[in-house]
Amino acid sequence: xxxxxxxxxxxxxxxxxxxxxxxxxxxxxxxxxxxxxxxxxxxxxxxxxxxxxxxxxxxxxxxxxxxxxxxxxxxxxxxxxxxxxxxxxxxxxxxxxxxxxxxxxxxxxxxxxxxxxxxxxxxxxxxxxxxxxxxxxxxxxxxxxxxxxxxxxxxxxxxxxxxxxxxxxxxxxxxxxxxxxxxxxxxxxxxxxxxxxxxxxxxxxxxxxxxxxxxxxxxxxxxxxxxxxxxxxxxxxxxxxxxxxxxxxxxxxxxxxxxxxxxxxxxxxxxxxxxxxxxxxxxxxxxxxxxxxxxxxxxxxxxxxxxxxxxxxxxxxxxxxxxxxxxxxxxxxxxxxxxxxxxxxxxxxxxxxxxxxxxxxxxxxxxxxxxx
Numbered sequence: 029x030x031x032x033x034x035x036x037x038x039x040x041x042x043x044x045x046x047x048x049x050x051x052x053x054x055x056x057x058x059x060x061x062x063x064x065x066x067x068x069x070x071x072x073x074x075x076x077x078x079x080x081x082x083x084x085x086x087x088x089x090x091x092x093x094x095x096x097x098x099x100x101x102x103x104x105x106x107x108x109x110x111x112x113x114x115x116x117x118x119x120x121x122x123x124x125x126x127x128x129x130x131x132x133x134x135x136x137x138x139x140x141x142x143x144x145x146x147x148x149x150x151x152x153x154x155x156x157x158x159x160x161x162x163x164x165x166x167x168x169x170x171x172x173x174x175x176x177x178x179x180x181x182x183x184x185x186x187x188x189x190x191x192x193x194x195x196x197x198x199x200x201x202x203x204x205x206x207x208x209x210x211x212x213x214x215x216x217x218x219x220x221x222x223x224x225x226x227x228x229x230x231x232x233x234x235x236x237x238x239x240x241x242x243x244x245x246x247x248x249x250x251x252x253x254x255x256x257x258x259x260x261x262x263x264x265x266x267x268x269x270x271x272x273x274x275x276x277x278x279x280x281x282x283x284x285x286x287x288x289x290x291x292x293x294x295x296x297x298x299x300x301x302x303x304x305x306x307x308x309x310x311x312x313x314x315x316x317x318x319x320x321x322x323x324x325x326x327x328x329x330x331x332x333x334x335x336x337x338x339x340x341x342x343x344x345x346x347x348x349x350x351x352x353x354x355x356x357x358x359x360x361x362x363x364x365x366x367x368x369x370x371x372x373x374x375x376x377x378x379x380x381x382x383x384x385x386x387x388x389x390x391x392x393x394x395x396x397x398x399x400x
Contacts, residue, residue, distance in 0.1 A: 038153070038155065039154075039155045040068070040155075040156050040157070041156075041157045041158070042066050042067055042068055042156060042157065042158040042159075043066040043067055043158065043159055043160065044060055044066075044067040044162065044387060045068055045070070045147065045149055045156050045158035045161045046060070046067060046161075046162045046164055047149065047161065047163050047164060047165060048069075048070075048071060048163065048164035048165040048166060048360075048361070049069045049070070049071025049073070049076055049124070049131045049133065049164075050071070050079050050166055050361065051120060051361070051373050051376055051377075052166060052361030052376035052379075052380060053162070053360070053361075054069070054076075054098055054120060054123055054129060055098050055099055055376055055380035055381075056069075056164060056380040056383065056384065057069050057124075057129040057130070057131070058099050058100055058127055058129070058380075059380055059381055059384035060384060060387075061127060061129065062384075067158075068130050068132065068156065069129060069130060070132055070135045070137055070149070070151070070156070071132070071135065072134070072135065072137075073133060073134070074133055074134050075133055076117075076131055076133060077116070077117030077118060077119075077120040078117065079117075079166070079168070080113045080114070080116050080117040080120070081113065081114060081117045083113045083190075084113075084192050084193050085193050085194045086112075086194070086214075086218060087112070087214070088110045088111065088112050088113070089111050089112075089113070089116060090110065090210070090239070091110070091248065091252075091372065091373065091374070092107060092108050092109065092110055093105055093106060093107050093109050093111055094108070095248075095252060095373065096116065096119075097119075098120075098123050098373070098377060099377055100127065101122075101123055101126055101127075108245060135151050135152075135154075136151060137151050138150055138151050138152070138332055139151075139332055140163075140334065140335075141333075141334035141335065142334070142335050142354065145159075146158060147160070147161040147356065147357065159356055160356045160358070160387045160388060161357055161358070162358045162360055162383065162387075163330075163333070163344075163358065163359045163360070164359075164360040164376075165361070166361045166362070166371065167326060167328065167361065167362050167371045168190070168326045169326060169327070169328055169329040170326060170327050170328070170329040171188040171189075171190050171191075171324075171326055171327075172324050172325050172326055172327045173322055174299075174322075174324065176302045177302075179301075179302035179305070180302055180305060180306075181305030181306065183305075183318075184317060184318060184319065184320055185197070185198060185199055185318065185319045185320070186319075186320045186321075186322065187321050188321075188322045188324070189212070189215060189321060189323045189324075190326075192321055194218075195218065195219050195221070195222045198222075198223060198319045199319060200318065201223070201316065201317075201319065202223065202225075202226060202316050202317050202319070203223045203317075203318070203319040203320075203321065204225075204226050204299075204307060204319065204321070205219070205225065205226065205227040205228065205321050205323055206227075206228050206229065206298075206307075206320060206321070206322050206323060207228070207322065207324045207325070208227055208228070208229035208230060208277060208280075208323075209231075209277035209280075209323060210277075210278055210280060210281055212227060212229065213227070213231075213282075213283040213287075213288060214282065214283050215321055216283075216288055216293050217283050217287060217293070219321070220288070220291040220293050221291070223319070224292075224294075225291075225292070225293045226294045226295075226296055226314065226317075227288065227293055227294070227295055227296070228296045228297065228299045228307075228309055229277070229297075229298050230297075230298065231277060231279070231280050232276045232277035232278055232279055233279040233280070234279050234280040234284050234285065235247075235279055235280065235281045239282040252369070252374060255367060255368040255369035255372070255374075255375065256367055256374060256375065257367075259367060259369075260366055260368075261347075261348075261364070261366055261367070262366075266367065266368070270364045270368075273363065273364055273368055297309050297310045299314075307320065327342075328342055328343065328362070330342065330344070335351075335353070335354045335357065336353070337351045337352075337354050344359045344362070346358075346359055348365070348366045348379070348382060348386075349362075349365050349366065349379055349382070349383050350383070350386050355388075356388060358383050358386070358387070360376060360380055361379075365379060366379055366382075367379075
């Protein structure tokens with residue numbers, strides 16, 4: 029149903045609106061289409077898959093291709109290979125086309141609220157009304173930077189890992205990588221080939237086997253099983269692990285500490301502040317730093333959602349993605365939404381299937397008056 033707002037803007041009424049057209053949103057779209065829902069997927073990127081295309085040039089997935097497909101369409105090619113970020117982006121675009129999913133790109137939802145028994149989403153004068161809304165914007169919404177980053181000397185090039193593409197963006201001189209998670213380790217190894225490199229932070233452990241085809245065949249299936257079925261909010265060990273995963277770096281998977289050491293990367297403690305324009309580690313300025321890459325992760329950003337469904341830490345109050353306070357509101361693709369792998373391809377697919385079974389059927393939505 030298409031209509032107009034009182035102010036002249038475009039208006040559409042739907043059964044379900046999916047906000048976010050990455051892998052989680054597309055998986056949800058697959059299940060909604062199977063249910064013959066009237067739904068729409070809105071995505072802020074100009075092209076399906078751009079969230080992956082915009083990452084650094086040499087990024088590869090940690091999961092083998094056999095685990096990277098969405099429901100109904102296996103990932104093409106060698107099942108034990110590790111796809112590049114562009115290969116995954118192209119797959120997502122092909123997936124949406126194969127199932128004729130109604131994705132509208134280049135639309136960033138600016139506001140979501142509840143009105144007269146329906147949810148209303150707005151963007152640039154346009155308006156969508158729906159009985160159900162699935163928020164599938166993912167866990168990489170807003171780069172996290174420390175407040176003191178602004179105090180670094182203007183001569184230092186600063187990039188968040190979301191902005192880093194390749195070493196050609198850097199100026200000559202020493203590079204400080206802040207954060208020893210997987211992104212920090214992978215970027216540090218790459219940058220060390222062209223620049224003297226220092227990495228600050230403490231790893232959150234390491235995968236105890238070498239990453240590669242043998243791991244894809246034998247070790248990673250075990251890791252996948254644990255992440256999907258053991259480390260969940262329905263198990264004691266999962267509930268104990270969840271707060272740690274949300275506040276600590278993931279274990280290093282492909283690039284290990286010994287790989288960085290062999291490449292000549294220098295290890296220092298975490299950065300605690302800035303003094304005289306230079307980053308401070310162990311109480312003293314780290315001199316001669318020309319570039320800083322902040323591999324400090326992301327924060328969730330839900331300030332555009334007006335229903336009060338968040339806890340004191342800004343996380344949605346939900347169980348397995350179903351908002352506990354607002355009927356018809358769902359969340360998908362967030363870190364540890366239900367399991368340790370909820371933000372990954374296998375986890376978001378499993379969670380999408382579960383949520384599709386929880387969404388109210390159209391007949392139960394009632395009939396709000398047009399424009400209400």
